[in-house]
Amino acid sequence: MLWIRYVCVQLNRATVLWTNEKGDTTMIKEVNNSVSVDDLKKFKEEVLHKYPKKVAKKRDKAILLNDPETPPQIQANVRTVPGIITQRGCTYAGCKGVVLGPTRDIINITHGPIGCGFYSWLTRRNQTKPETETDENFMMYCFSTDMQDSNIVFGGEEKLKQAIREAYELFHPKAIAIFSTCPVGLIGDDVHRVARHMKEEIGDGINIFGFSCEGYRGVSQSAGHHIANNGLFKNLIGRDDEKRGDLKYRVNLLGEYNIGGDAFELERVFEKCGINLIATFSGNSTIQKFENAHTADLNMVMCHRSINYVAEMMETAFGIPWIKVQPIGADSTAKMLRKIGQYFGDQELIDKIEEVIADEMVAVTAAREKALKKTNGKKAMLFVGGSRAHHYQNLFEELGMTTLSAGYEFGHRDDYEGRVVIPTIQIDADSRNIEEITVTKDETRYNPRKTEEELKALEAEGMEFNGYEGLMPQMAKGTLVIDDLSHYEMEKLIELYKPDVFCAGIKEKFCVQKMGVPLKQLHSYDYGGPYAGFKGAINFYEDIEMIACTTIWKELKAPWESETYVEAQYAY
Amino acid sequence: MQKAESIKQKVMPSGDTFASSCNACKQCTPLGACIAFKGLEGVLPMLHGSQGCATYIRRYLISHFREPVDIASSNFSEETTIFGGNKNFNTGIDNIITQYHPRVIAIASTCLSETIGEDVQRLIFEYQKTHNAMPDLPVMIFASTPSYQGTHSEGFHEAVFAAVKTLAESSGPVGDHINLFSNMISPEDIRHLKEIVEDFSIPVVLFPDYSDTLDNTSWDSYRRIPDGGTTVDELKKSAQAYASVELGYILNSGGMNGRIKDNGTKQSAGEFLKGKFDVPLVRTGLPIGILESDKFFEALSSISGKEIPMKYQRQRGRLVDLYIDGHKYVSDKRAVIYGEEDLVVALAAFAAEIGIKPVLCASGGESGKLAGTLREVLGSNYYEDMVVGQGMSFERMEEVMQELKPDLMIGNSKGYYIARKMDIPIVRTGFPIHDRLGAQHAHVLGYEGTMILFEQIVNTLLDDKQRKSPIGYKYM
Ligand code: SF4
């Protein structure tokens, strides 16, 4: 019954707001007002004593009270303990699902039994928009070698070759990528050898390449991102030197996957400013965009975790500097644009950017003011991804909400404490599993876009290159930072602090909501979005206003179950 | 890719003839096992293998049922794959016990642990041996579910079998209860089956009963392990039932076709109880449509020696009446039916009896029994031009459909894209349903469920007709 009413409430947004204006949200507030940063201290104790000693010792290092001035050292990117239910996925998911998934004209073949490929078939909401009707788009297809018993026993390379032939005959794609799943690594199939072989056999300029992204290889999706980055660099980036389009202000956006149309919104904003977006890695992307990406003059890294390797490699090989940007939240989108203006240093561009910002902010400010009335002072928690748990704090800040606790699913220490700690990160067996490729200056095409002096001058003006300060400096002192939050810990967080909004994914959604706290999915956006850029910010304000202020959460208890109700009856 | 050759060859070659699968029509075995395991009371399932499988499977189940589905993993690393999963297994179990205190830990293997040849039974045995002093040591059940052998459907039935095999024990005289092995159906349909059996006044052990665990109310306080499910004690006494009723003709018998390693040892739960404890076994299909529902009700009637309650006789009467009202809308329509093999058989039987031609019956499963079972069950209703495809993928279905020109698709959400391309309507049923609300409440079994399904089909066809009509009649 409750669920049906919740849906109605969502549809009748106006009704809800009306109800709210009557001050109907008091119950949620009561719980929250009592939560202060001080209360967060007890969390660790509460959960740790429930764990066996060894696990407690391990988790102790991953649950911290924040200090934005001197970020404490967090344990991140280490294996989840067996039997602890984690949010994390596997290396294959990070490689095939996240990084390579959003490119529409590469045929992705999963080499393995059916499940892995099936579960990554259109389950992420990365969108794509072919420019013409005849443009290739293989996004709707899920190719798998569907390995059977005999392939496990006798090897699956022949079946893989046949699968490639079939895919080629069917679609004549320009490129085919092969992704290995766990059993493949074990039985020793060499996907790279098969790729080379088939490239020769088919000819026709086809590009075929493989990824050794077996699920067990890494701690989480993160290993898969790294493997994918290496593959992008080795097999795609830099294969096409033609400078296409406007020669001015050429940029790439790295680590934006076009969930819910985020990349579309950012494409719109860039175009409005006259900025030439060469390639997005990898939302709404094509092979040609990757191949051409090295002709850009600036790389902007959005999701640092999943793509910083490409930025680094492109800088080393081609001399393109990179900056970290966060176009999530209207203010930080404006900030990103100003950085671009500053980097190119062209008054015409700077003026245009200011004009666009002023124009966009009219609607943003109006929407924010409306939402603020309801959202101000509310509390959020975010446990998602490798950058979203950080970036979305911008949006919550704009809504006057505090983040009580946050953490990543697959972040590394640098995503928490900043890139300065990279030299001190210990390399463990899991990281050693990932192939490191050595990148050197490209002999003919290395061309530093800015001289040392120019970079220094820009730095003096406050621009930061190759830097990312991480999530901790943005969070208030004493807030809780938790890496790889377990299911159990999540339940405790909700039980103890009842935030107004909890941000995570579909796996967490129904548990949290059963406890009476709304959950906003930040992987799929609950089928909404976009949330990036200016229009995205407006969407987010509206959605949070709606879910955090919905009165349905008050009705989890039927009137006859509540003691106060009974008392009130007597009072009458 | 070889074109789906000669449609005239009514039984299509199995998926074997194609190396790759493009848009498969099946999921992997441990997923099915996890659904069945969720039908145990106080259970926490664990997948023995890499964490990715558990994560993917959880995500898939959660978005279908829209309920929390907690599944642990023993979380293999590269090292584990070399040295074996023993340590991970033990740590996993330790941690599950301390956090969740489950009554049952149900373990399914994955491709990875199967490939390295883990002997999970032995791991369980050793764990139990070293922990026998532990109070409340959970019961442990293991189902072997490598995905390169079978589909989620085999995984489901394998888990049902594993639970019964592990728990059933003969400790007394034959009781007054029956076992009902209900196949992979919706929580709502489980509740309906329970209601029917209850109305016959037959005590029943229904397994797997995930009608609460995968379709719960909202709670005022969170329960780490949701209430509900078939209890361990109930399963223990399944050996003393005076009969087992098993819904489905194919179940996990796909194991017999030679593609599955332990050829010949594949048994359904009902077969096992019959073989080991002499519990008589009655097998009917999933009760969809009048004829198949009749078989089920008659079975209950003859087992209990009671007449079919008036309530159901009335329901049957209303259903017949509804068929008469609706036949003009469905008669001679050409439908494509796809999904798990047992579901396909039941839906085809239903379609055939209401005058819909099942022009293509397709499944990702490859028991080798689909064609024969369809012929047997549909009997004189069999549609002679029917194309039967086992080991089918959606891509091949689409090819065939281009020639067959169907009017309607009946099956899970994954076929939607074909319906969209061909501009024909789709009625969603089966697993997974990710693009509609209420999969957990889909009610298709019995006379009552059939009524709902029939109306849904008619209304979908009417809607399609209205949408495509240039005039837009509202009186149809
Ligand atoms: S490895 Fe096997 S069990 Fe795991 S998701 Fe893939 S098919 Fe399923």
Ligand code: SF4
């Ligand atoms: S088998 Fe490996 S690659 Fe496939 S889903 Fe599981 S962890 Fe990921």
